[in-house]
Amino acid sequence: MFSTTSSSASPSLSRRSLLGGIPAAALFALTACSSNAATDSASATSSAATEATASSVTAAVTSASASATVAKLAQAFQATLSSERQSQLLQDYSLTNAKLWSNLPQALLAGGMGGGPGGGGGTGPRIGLNLADLDATQLAAFNALLTAATGSASGLGYEEIQQHLNADDYLAANGGGSDYGRTGYYIAFLGTPADSGTWEFQFGGHHLAVANTYIDGSLAGATPSFRGIEPNGSFEQNGATNQPMAVKEAAFAALLTGLSSDQLAAAQLRNVYSDLVLGPGQDWAFPSAREGVQISALSADQKKLALAAIAGYVNDIADDDAAEILKRYERELDDTYVAYSGTPTLTEQNDYVRIDGPSVWIEFSMQRGIVLSGNHPHSVWRDRTTDYGGTKS
Incomplete structure (x- = not known):
């Protein structure tokens, strides 16, 4: 495509x-x-309850240590998951797994598309835990991690990613169908999150790839980092103006x-x-x-x-x-x-x-x-x- x-x-x-x-x-x-403060929960929980839970969990995590590392926030998120979900989240650290990012929607990668320059790349579908499988508490812990791993500048970092997820929801509702939307985004930890050793925080879906590699508690690389967007221009979605x-x-x-x-x-x-x-x-x-x-x-x-x-x-x-x-x-x-x-x-x-x-x-x-x-x-x-x-x- x-x-x-x-x-x-x-x-x-x-x-x-x-x-x-x-x-x-x-x-x-x-x-x-304008910023969309929190990702919508994919569960049946109301958006108001989700936002309240997100605020309380984020506050609890950050108040425990003002200098909480990304690894500690990753551990906190992992702890909210069942053993089955943790097994989906935790993947081996290898270049093969690290290369499993793409600009294509997951549905197309699962169908075998994406080979060649610029056309999706990688060797198969994304791995990890589907964002849609998180409940309100888990989503709040994930957003605390994502906030810590990304930037706070206006229109960039965490704020841009929230608008990006809104954009894919917009595509789903305006002709894209089930191949699009935030339900097609995946979270993976390659290796074990810790302040020693090597691990990668991987998050992505259609037009988005976050790939932060940490070695002994320090960021060793934040690339490849992919950003694309459709629609390109101002649009309204999930109660926010996005671009x-x-x-x-x-x-x-x-x-x-x-x-x-x-x-x-x-x-x-x-x-x-x-x-x-x-x-x-x-x-x-x-x-x-x-x-x-x-x-x-x-x-x-x-x-x-x-x-x-x-x-x-x-x-x-x-x-x-x-x-x-x-x-x-x-x-x-x-x-x-x-x-x-x-x-x-x-x-x-x-x-x-x-x-x-x-x-x-x-x-x-x-x-x-x-x-x-x-x-x-x-x-x-x-x-x-x-x-x-x-x-x-």
């Missing part, structure tokens, strides 16, 4: 403080997006439109890219040659826009971890490149932009609509050193 990567010779054209460098016109989404990818899109558009005509010419790729180069299944396949305009040639204001575009992905993870990774990417910024194909507005099908540095790799590709009319984006953040926490085999 989704297009695969193809290249054909057809030349054409606080985190909050970082994002503050984007022109106001490009940042309407920062005020337009999950607005911050990322605004930052990339501001970066490209902030380049001069000469810089755009230098940044333009020779080929047309209809999807991501390093999407699902394309692991450790980073190109050896960098293309585009080198950021060292940009002005101070343009460099700030480039860093803001990077921050739109890095700030999807816990704030302290994001700050450390951004410091590394900023040190490497002058040796990083920006390249694009299509148009710099990033609104047309096959519009494409990438950021490629000594460590950071981010791609954004505008796709045709699948369930709805209009275009929608795929994007991926990878790291040349810390994908899968550095695990290559």
Whole structure:
């Protein structure tokens, strides 16, 4: 259903403080997006009761230790589950299992779709515990974990994921049917959550992949991290106004439109890219040659826009971890490149932009609509050193 990567010779054209460098016109989404405070329970429990339970459980977990680690919150979530559910949640830590993420809905992966560049990748359906199987208490404990593992910046991190789940519910209700919706998202712990040893927190479904690898209590890698969205634009769902990818899109558009005509010419790729180069299944396949305009040639204001575009992905993870990774990417910024194909507005099908540095790799590709009319984006953040926490085999 989704297009695969193809290249054909057809030349054409606080985190909050970082994002503050984007022109106001490009940042309407920062005020337009509103947060959906908690994921709806898939059980018959009323939404009001679910929210009350979520608040009490989250408060209990966080009050126990203000500096509770992700591992401790993972253990707290695991403890709410039956032995059967725990066996679904806990999976072996291996690269084979870590690679089981995709942009496709679970129903299509179960049907054998998804091979090839950008087309779903992996070797089979997602593993783990279905989000739909959680009751109100379990969901609250999971949301406490997800909050700790993701960022607090407006329109990113936890808030973006909640809007993302709303988007898939919207698809289910507007033509997508049972193949879509938050009931198609899965949680897995690869290895045993602890402050020693190696384990991965894996959460994902259609257009979403969270893959945080922890080694001895520290985040060793937050990539591959996939974000896509359909519908792409403002929509109402679950009592909230949503536009999950607005911050990322605004930052990339501001970066490209902030380049001069000469810089755009230098940044333009020779080929047309209809999807991501390093999407699902394309692991450790980073190109050896960098293309585009080198950021060292940009002005101070343009460099700030480039860093803001990077921050739109890095700030999807816990704030302290994001700050450390951004410091590394900023040190490497002058040796990083920006390249694009299509148009710099990033609104047309096959519009494409990438950021490629000594460590950071981010791609954004505008796709045709699948369930709805209009275009929608795929994007991926990878790291040349810390994908899968550095695990290559």
